[in-house]
Amino acid sequence: MFRELLGGLRATARAMASRPITIQYPEEQRPVPPRARGRHILHRYDNGLEKCIGCELCAGACPVGCIYVQAAANDPAHPVSPGERYAVRYEINLMRCIYCGYCTEACPTEAITMGPRLDLVDYKRERLIATKDDLLEAWSGFTTMSQGVAPGLGRPASQPTPMGAGSPHSGPAGRAPGLRPVIPAASGDPADTPPA
């Protein structure tokens, strides 16, 4: 019995001597494994053009339907992406997303990848719908290159991306909620039933 008591005390003493395993999140953060599937990032090519071509294959592959893409035709003089088509709206409902990574598998241009950010919390649901502005990778060209050098991008050079998803300091706070598709509720009006 005395042996057991001593054993317990030894364990306590060892634990007292060792460093604590809990950390003070969020002040302190653990390094994220390189292949972790956190919040998505939309990438750019080296010249600043967006890789996303608005093909919606990510939305098609998404098992929960949390991606909304609206494409448009590129203006050849000021293209947003190479080729004919780009995404004018790109939104991911981060509350619905299951972080399976199918969107990255489906992407034909490797425009979307899963990033390292896992701190997906907020007080308002609307803010958890990530818009293209949130997801798009920041491009150093906005600040380091003059407006004349930057190829015509969707955003004027004077307005750098505020919080690119690639930036470690970007967060959901303080931005306007993005555009959302309006899903109408089924109408209970008897007039909506077509006659036989």
Next chain:
Amino acid sequence: MTDVARSPELITVIVDGRPVQVPVGTLVWDACEKAGVFVPVYCAHKKLDPVAVCRMCLVEIGTLPKLQPACATVASDGMEVRTRTEKVREFREGNLEFLLLNHPLDCPVCDRGGECDLQDFALRYGPGRTRRAITTKVHFNKAVRLSDKIVLDQERCILCWRCTRYYDEVTGEKELVLQERGVHTVVAPFEGRPLQSMFQGNLPEVCPVGALTHAQYRFRARPWDLRRTPSVCPGCSYGCNLNIDTRETEVVRFASSDKPEVDDGWLCDRGRYGSGDLNRADRVRSPEVRLGGPGRSMAYSEAIEAAATALASVISEHGRERVAVLGTPLMTNEEAFVLQWLAREVIGTPHVDHQLLPWTDLSPAEFSLGIEEIEACDAILVVGEQAEATAPVLTLRLYKAERKSGRRVSRVPGDIEAGEAARRIAGASRVGVISHERDRGLAAQVAAIAVASGASVGRLTITVGVNGRGCKDLGLLPNYRPGYVATAEVGLHGRGILEGCQSGEIRALLAVGPNPAVEAGADLDRACAAVQLLIAITPVRDAFWRHAGVVLPGRTIAEKAGTVTSSEGRVQTVRIAVHPNIAVPSEVGLLAGLGACLGAARPAPTAPAAVLEEIRTAVPSYAATAGGLRAAWGKLR
């Protein structure tokens, strides 16, 4: 061989061991379809003559050593067709390899990605691998604007010739041609001229791949985003069937839906590209009451009550006959029926009409020719340009009658002398006379001459608006109740109502908008401004909305449920394609509510289905129209 008794005109074809009976002259492709065996094909199209250029449909037939094109081979009795042999499978793989050899494979940015036959067949019948044997592709022009409606991608084209054949065989306009030869062959506009056809919108639909695409639909959606609602084209009263494709709350395109007896699978560009009008930003979104002061938005029930109160005071002050009710040929049958009920039974005014044209006498003979019967006429006379200008798909039917059935089609201007016009159809025993309702006077005279000469004459009259025929049938007329029952008192017609508004004879106007009578624009505006009380039910900011004392937002055709009657009398169903993202009750409900507030003795039903039941009871010729049958009229009563 089966022991099924063979009738003389039927032959038996064995498809993959399954016997199937088909009429003499059937193509193997159709026989396969009848046997439930799918044969992939690009060049063959149900509405076009076979050419057998894509070779995709090659099958084994009997003991023939070579594979035969199913789309161009006529089946014979006892023929044995095999579509699932190793030889066929290998060829399909090889042929798809050929077709993909110079294809850009830009499916992610292609509008047809997801509804493309090349994708589908490559998945189902393709080799599933690439040999990458050669890296050099032949390149062509991408995103060539053929007109403001159509974009051509020459690289994606697989040269099935459907588009050029469509222009040769269906419209006869021959605006697209093939240029160069061999692997450098491209489809191009004739002499580089922009396309001018009224029927270009069908090109992307006949194209099996993404070579021809709609400029209007370009990059707007993917097929898996779309919800499809079968409906009727709101462009005119011809009654073409279509599918309304919507993404969320937006109508993104109209796609044709093959109804052989009406549209034969085609749509005109005015109808097809009219879909954009349904997404107008300037929708009337909330009820507004502006009586004696600045406009106030309020709830529907309050606005309806305000309208009823104002109307009741005009009636008590000036009398019932000082109130007029103006419908629109864009209303459904149900709305028209309830509106005439409101006017006659509740308000008690004879001044009811659905259009702004000076009303002319109607005759049941006007609607005696069905669209399908056009091809059976020996001679067809089109009176006036307005008929084909209003219902362009009619032109395709006439061309088909000429080309396929060898019928004589003549066209005369609307101001020609009747005897002169009748000479064009002299000698024919079965005559079709087609006109717009504007030209009904001349058409009636011509028909009378033809009847006098012993011919049997059928008449088709193109009415204004999608449901001009239904509005007439259901009594939105100053002189007829539903079913063309003559009224005791003949009221003012549409033009008369407008004049009455200006002269002060009409004190209150209940109007449903929008009214497609463009030429009455200034008159309409003046009349609306002059009338003492205007109650408008309209989805758009038209003249009614501008001058109304009470505005009640209406629904667009894509938001309605009900039925419309085409010019030939076919009663077809309109379904709700998009739910209005504002709380707009159905117009039937609005009108019924207005009736209730005005103290109707018997409440009207608020659901379109229930109204249709009432219509079928009240109007005998509509009793048998379930399932899209034509409403045929007997004698005028």
Next chain:
Amino acid sequence: MADDLVLTRLVGRPGVTTLEGYERVGGYLGLRKAVTLTPEQIIDEVKSSGLRGRGGAGFPTGTKWSFLPRDVFPRYLCVNADESEPGCFKDRYLIDELPHQLLEGVLIAAFTLRVSHAFIYIRGEYRAQRELLDRCVAEAYEAGLAGRGILGTEWDCEVIVHGGAGAYICGEETALIDSLEGLRGQPRLKPPFPAIRGLYGSPTVVNNVETLSNLPFIVLEGGAAYAQRGTAASPGTRVFCVSGHVERPGNYEVPMGTTTFRDLLQKAGGVWKGRALKAMQPGGGSMQILGPQHLDVPLDFKAVADAGSSLGAGALVVMDQTTCLVDVAKRLVDFYHHESCGKCAPCREGTYFESQLMHRLEAGIASESELATLSDICANMDGRCFCPLGDTATWFVMSAYRMFPDEFLAHCGAGRCPVRAARPAAA
């Protein structure tokens, strides 16, 4: 020997290219005799001669004529002078040397078939021949041999010479008809065959120049006299175009069946420079290759078919031992790639695919798996294309590969053409 000749027996007579000179040696006697006969008698005569089409397919001419529906008029006759087969130049020779013999044949056929218009569709590049024919037709009109009331009879026939625009495919009868109508020269869907619905939707017969040039002799001397030449299965004589590595390339008329390839080669002076024969193509660019082992095969439809080829349009292309067959195949495939009309997918894309692969192979940069790909695509084209162009585009390549597989394999990954590298510098 000269008595055996039919087509070329009058070649070289003075002034024979003019109407006067041709009539001096007995020209237009066939036509004069024909108009005294009934069409049925002439068709019987042609049937008894056993004449088979000389355009390539070898279909019996009398039988082809009898397919015309009775009492359907107008009817048309098209003369296929769109000679574009690689290695084939007999029609040009017959037109150059005896234009009136062709014209007489055309008129006999026109009379027999009761056609109102005979069109001579001549290859666009044959400009001199077209001018010559134009002149001869004018002469014939002037002499009352064409036009209205021919030779004092009630019979009218217009003869029109029409130049093509230089497309191989227009030698295919339905493509020829399309081109003649002013459409893109592309083959039509068969059935309906031209005999039922051809030019301008009317019954039409399309015959080759050489076929029709036989008619004056057959009508004049009788079908039996014609059938005496050659064998029972392949009666008559035929003009063979011998080209390639021979001492005396040119046209040689020989009786069919009784002559062998060796005899024909001997007539042309044998393989040049004393070299050995490596391969020969008996029917022009389209047909399968034959080797030295086939030299004793008689020039007979069936015998050549049994040897794995066809007499086709009657062109013998001879290749000596220094020839690189991969190179030849590449050139032929390029020809078909260039001439494919683009109507059907296997031919349009397949010839392009073939041509790309052959270029890689010839340059020695293809791998062995590409050879398998080549066989594969050829198998997918042969018999699956809309018209024979796509089929024949594979025949030479595949037969050469079968006969000389080592030569093809040696090219794979060699970085250059091994045959050319082994060739003596002087060659």
